[in-house]
Each structure stands twice: as structure tokens, then as C-alpha cells.
Amino acid sequence: MIARVLAVLVAALVLAxxxxxxxxxxxxxxxxISITTNFDGSEILIYGxxxxxxxxxxxLPMEVIITVQGPSRPITVRRKDRRFGIWVxxxxxxIDLAPTFYAVSTSAPLTTALTHTEDLRHRVSIPMxxxxxxxxxxxxxxxxxxxxxxQGRGGAYQLNQGDVRFREETLFDTSVRLPANxxxxxxxxxxxxxxxxxxxxxxEQFIPVRKVGLERLIYxxxxxxxxxxxxxxxxxxxxxxxxxSAVFRYIRS
Amino acid sequence: MQIYLPIAEVSVNAFLLLGLGGLVGVxxxxxxxxxxFLITPxxxxxxxxxxxxxxxxxxxxxxxxxxxxxxHLKRKTVDIKMGCVxxxxxxxxxxxxVQVFAVLAxxxxxxxxxxxxxxxxxxxxxxxxxxxxLRALRxxxxxxxxxxxxxxxxxxxxxxxxxxxxxxSGLYISVIPPVAVGLFVGVLAAIMxxxxxFIMxxxxxxxxxxxxxxxxxxxxxxxxxVTGFATLMHATTTYSVDMVLAMLLLIGGxxxxxxxxxxxxxxxxxxxxxxxxxxxxxxxxxxxxDLLVMPAELYSLSDRRIGP
Numbered sequence: 001m002i003a004r005v006l007a008v009l010v011a012a013l014v015l016a017x018x019x020x021x022x023x024x025x026x027x028x029x030x031x032x033i034s035i036t037t038n039f040d041g042s043e044i045l046i047y048g049x050x051x052x053x054x055x056x057x058x059x060l061p062m063e064v065i066i067t068v069q070g071p072s073r074p075i076t077v078r079r080k081d082r083r084f085g086i087w088v089x090x091x092x093x094x095i096d097l098a099p100t101f102y103a104v105s106t107s108a109p110l111t112t113a114l115t116h117t118e119d120l121r122h123r124v125s126i127p128m129x130x131x132x133x134x135x136x137x138x139x140x141x142x143x144x145x146x147x148x149x150x151q152g153r154g155g156a157y158q159l160n161q162g163d164v165r166f167r168e169e170t171l172f173d174t175s176v177r178l179p180a181n182x183x184x185x186x187x188x189x190x191x192x193x194x195x196x197x198x199x200x201x202x203x204e205q206f207i208p209v210r211k212v213g214l215e216r217l218i219y220x221x222x223x224x225x226x227x228x229x230x231x232x233x234x235x236x237x238x239x240x241x242x243x244x245s246a247v248f249r250y251i252r253s
Numbered sequence: 254m255q256i257y258l259p260i261a262e263v264s265v266n267a268f269l270l271l272g273l274g275g276l277v278g279v280x281x282x283x284x285x286x287x288x289x290f291l292i293t294p295x296x297x298x299x300x301x302x303x304x305x306x307x308x309x310x311x312x313x314x315x316x317x318x319x320x321x322x323x324x325h326l327k328r329k330t331v332d333i334k335m336g337c338v339x340x341x342x343x344x345x346x347x348x349x350x351v352q353v354f355a356v357l358a359x360x361x362x363x364x365x366x367x368x369x370x371x372x373x374x375x376x377x378x379x380x381x382x383x384x385x386x387l388r389a390l391r392x393x394x395x396x397x398x399x400x401x402x403x404x405x406x407x408x409x410x411x412x413x414x415x416x417x418x419x420x421x422s423g424l425y426i427s428v429i430p431p432v433a434v435g436l437f438v439g440v441l442a443a444i445m446x447x448x449x450x451f452i453m454x455x456x457x458x459x460x461x462x463x464x465x466x467x468x469x470x471x472x473x474x475x476x477x478x479v480t481g482f483a484t485l486m487h488a489t490t491t492y493s494v495d496m497v498l499a500m501l502l503l504i505g506g507x508x509x510x511x512x513x514x515x516x517x518x519x520x521x522x523x524x525x526x527x528x529x530x531x532x533x534x535x536x537x538x539x540x541x542x543d544l545l546v547m548p549a550e551l552y553s554l555s556d557r558r559i560g561p
Binding site: 037041075077081082086146147218223236237241245 | 254255256257259260262263264312313315316317318319320321323324361362364365484485487488489492494496497499503504507508510511544545547548550551552553554555
């Protein structure tokens with residue numbers, strides 16, 4: 001029994017060896033992203049290098065794929081149809097989880113840089129990042145397409161093929177544009193190193209996106225003390241209304 | 254200057270919002286309306302999520318109505334007793350309206366409901382107002398400014414029980430019609446994000462037979478409490494009142510209202526009413542157009558945790 005376990009472990013080590021031959025080390029231009037009052041989107045620079053302990057293995061082309069993923073949420077996609085002469089939401093598809101932000105940047109066309117099998121395993125491409133199972137709709141595909149299309153228009157889903165640039169043979173960088181309507185949470189940056197479409201190494205890092213200052217205060221108050229928040233909003237409104245009439249009366253007299 | 258709205262979670266140009274508030278303020282000052290029916294659709298057009306637009310405009314109406322109510326209280330043109338009776342219905346209506354709103358938000362039909370309400374009510378009121386003011390304009394031209402006075406008739410309203418005396422309005426009527434009017438307006442306030450003055454003022458004059466001079470003040474009194482209550486309900490059930498958005502609209506609104514009052518003072522009442530009717534009808538037409546024409550994007554997204 002012990003011998004068998006050992007054999008498996010040794011085999012695993014041997015198999016793991018080529019994976020260890022090349023590794024990704026990387027960094028981000030920002031430690032965290034703060035949503036302030038004048039927040040209007042942001043850009044993160046992702047850079048890295050391929051570390052080798054041995055000369056490059058084989059002649060298969062090396063590619064880099066970088067994904068940035070925001071927190072996922074359940075999303076409902078609805079379709080309008082004409083009913084009684086007006087356009088009304090009729091069919092709906094409840095998608096289990098869809099990222100609020102997802103960007104894929106590659107050094108070559110995605111289909112070249114990654115095989116379909118590897119895409120399934122690591123969930124890299126945009127359709128793979130969306131989880132929609134058992135919705136019971138015949139044309140679920142169309143709803144998923146619509147989700148990708150609408151999110152893509154606002155810059156929430158991006159496919160930037162060829163945006164990862166190699167500086168030297170082993171140095172690479174790219175920048176990802178984050179839109180203004182970011183959702184708070186921990187964003188995951190994944191860097192895939194592939195050779196001939198097979199994933200050689202994966203590097204993962206988190207980047208927190210947080211509201212700060214006044215934005216944070218207001219958001220927290222609204223969600224954790226909604227009654228107090230409502231009363232504060234009303235008080236501000238009433239004071240503003242009273243002040244406005246007082247000021248204008250003063251101006252006129 | 255872009256500003257990030259913490260609850261709506263979108264970045265919008267601050268001057269656009271100030272301008273929007275100002276524009277609606279000018280109109281509300283000119284015509285003596287709250288402007289809720291204009292501000293909510295305008296917020297839809299600039300990309301504020303409908304739930305946030307409705308909830309925030311109720312907050313904005315509180316502010317704009319409050320300064321107007323102060324002026325009316327000073328002139329003693331508020332029937333507080335009548336206002337309280339209307340309010341009873343209004344609170345119940347607003348509570349029910351917010352629940353309906355939350356259910357429909359889950360079903361994805363809230364946009365449709367809001368749009369349909371706007372088309373139906375704005376269309377009806379706008380058309381009635383236009384017809385009435387055109388007739389009044391023709392009549393003043395023909396009769397040299399003398400309006401025929403309608404004789405007060407006994408109607409089915411006088412036959413209802415639970416009568417109460419309203420000294421300021423000089424009325425002795427059943428409390429059922431005012432409660433019903435209040436209820437109806439309360440529902441509209443919650444669903445459409447409006448004060449409901451455009452429904453309440455005609456209802457008070459034609460249905461309850463209240464004297465015109467106390468109508469506006471009394472409706473403002475009821476509106477403040479109902480929209481204030483609706484704001485609290487929205488804040489606690491859908492978490493969708495955006496304080497920053499409300500502030501920006503408010504600043505524009507109060508300045509605009511003062512300018513509007515000046516402009517309004519220089520125009521004839523009939524002209525003002527025709528303009529207001531045309532404005533109401535054009536908002537209605539725009540919304541109806543959106544419902545009837547095939548949209549460019551048939552699909553829409555909504556976050557299941559908070560509604561559309």
C-alpha cells in the first residue's frame with residue numbers, strides 16, 4: 001500500500017516537472033482601486049516575466065492570456081416581445097452567476113493561444129465565465145449572447161486579443177480599462193502561460209475594489225441603517241427647501 | 254465634472270444633473286407643479302436605473318414642496334384638517350404602492366408599469382387640461398374676461414356617510430372621497446415617483462368642491478408627508494434612495510424654481526396652462542413612442558438581488 005502511494009507521488013512529481021520548467025511572475029500597477037466621488041473608471045497595468053530554470057522547452061509558441069474578473073452575481077436576462085401592440089418583457093432567463101466585470105487580454109488570437117479543452121478546464125473565455133445551467137430554455141444561447149453583448153457595450157466584458165505585448169522574449173505587459181460603474185469586491189487577476197494552447201503555468205492575484213470616504217459612508221449607511229439613512233435624506237431635503245426659501249426671501253427684501 | 258453616485262453606482266456628469274434639476278425647477282416654479290412627473294423620466298433618459306430614479310425623485314419632491322408649503326402656511330391657505338384626512342389615505346396607498354413596486358421589480362415588469370402609468374395619466378390629464386384651457390381662452394376673448402360661475406349641485410358625494418366639517422375649506426362632506434383620493438395619489442407617488450399634485454388638484458376642485466385658494470397649499474401639505482413616507486419605504490425596502498443624486502437635483506431645483514416663479518408671474522394663466530398641457534403631452538408621447546416602437550435592444554439585464 002505504502003509502496004503504491006509512493007509510486008503515485010513519484011509519478012506525480014515527474015509529471016509535474018515540465019510544468020515547473022516555466023513560471024510566471026507578475027505585478028500590478030495598483031495595490032487596490034478606490035472608488036471616490038470623482039471616480040470615472042480606472043486603468044490597471046499588469047506586467048510580468050516568464051522565469052525559466054532551463055532553456056525553453058520545445059519549439060511550440062509561448063503565449064500569455066490575462067483575465068481580470070469582478071465579483072459574480074445572479075443575473076436575470078429578459079427579452080421583450082410585442083404583446084397587445086406594445087413591447088413587454090416576456091421570457092426571462094435566470095443566469096446563476098455572471099461576473100460583473102470580465103476582461104480577457106491575450107498575446108495572440110484566443111483560439112490559437114488556448115485549446116478548447118484548456119478553456120473548459122480553466123474557464124478563460126467570456127462564455128465560460130458565465131454559469132447558466134438548467135434554465136430550461138431552448139434558446140438559452142441567445143440570452144447568454146445578449147448578456148455578453150450588453151455587458152460588452154458598457155465595457156464590462158472585454159476581449160482584447162493581441163493586447164498583451166512581449167517586450168523582451170520573456171517580459172510582457174498589458175493594461176486593462178475598468179469602467180466607471182464598477183461593483184465593489186475582490187477582483188481576480190489570472191495570468192496563463194500557454195505553449196501550443198496548453199496551460200503551462202497560472203499566476204493568480206487579487207485586487208480589491210472599494211468605495212472610500214463619503215461614497216463608502218453613504219453606501220454603508222443606506223444598507224446597514226436604512227431607516228436612519230432615509231431620515232437623514234429627508235432632513236437634508238427639508239433643510240435645503242427651507243434654506244432656499246429663506247435665502248431668496250433675503251435677496252428680495 | 255463626473256461624479257460617482259454611491260447608490261445608483263453609475264458615474265454621471267454633475268453639471269448635467271444640476272441642469273436637469275434647474276430645468277425642472279424652472280418649470281415647477283412657472284406652473285406651480287412639483288415636477289416629479291418630469292424628473293423621473295428625465296433620470297431614465299440619462300441612464301439612472303429606474304428603481305433609483307423613482308425612489309430618489311420622491312426625496313427631491315419633499316425638498317421642493319417644503320419651501321412652497323412654507324409660503325402657503327404664511328398666507329394661511331392650507332386646510333390642515335383636510336390635509337390630514339387625505340394623508341390617512343395617502344400613507345396606506347404609498348405603503349401598498351411600494352409593495353406592488355417591489356413585487357413587479359422582481360417580475361421584471363416595473364419599467365412597463367411605470368411607463369404605462371405615465372402614458373395613461375399624463376395623456377389624460379394633459380388632454381383635459383389642454384381642452385379646458387383652450388376653451389377658457391376662447392371664452393375670455395368672447396365674453397371679455399367674465400367667466401360664468403357654475404352653481405353648486407348636490408351629487409352622490411353628499412349622500413355618503415361619516416361626514417366631517419372642514420372649516421378652512423368651508424365644507425361639510427363625507428371623509429370617504431378625500432380618503433379615496435389620498436389613497437390613489439399615495440399609490441401613484443410610490444409607483445411613479447411623483448407627488449401627485451396633477452391628479453389631486455383637479456380632484457379637490459371638481460370632486461370635493463374645495464375653494465381654489467386652499468387647493469394648492471393643501472395638496473402640498475399632503476404631498477410632503479406622502480413622498481416623505483414613500484422615501485422612507487423605498488430606503489428600507491429597496492435601498493435605492495441616492496442621497497448624492499437627490500442633493501444635486503435639489504440645488505438645481507431650488508434655484509430654478511425661483512427663476513421659474515419670476516417667468517410665471519409675467520405670463521397669463523391660460524397661456525401657462527396651455528404650455529403645461531403641451532409639456533405633459535410631449536413627455537407622454539415620448540414614453541408612448543418607446544412602448545410602441547420596436548426597441549433597438551430586445552434584451553435587458555437585471556441584478557436579481559436588488560431588482561432591475
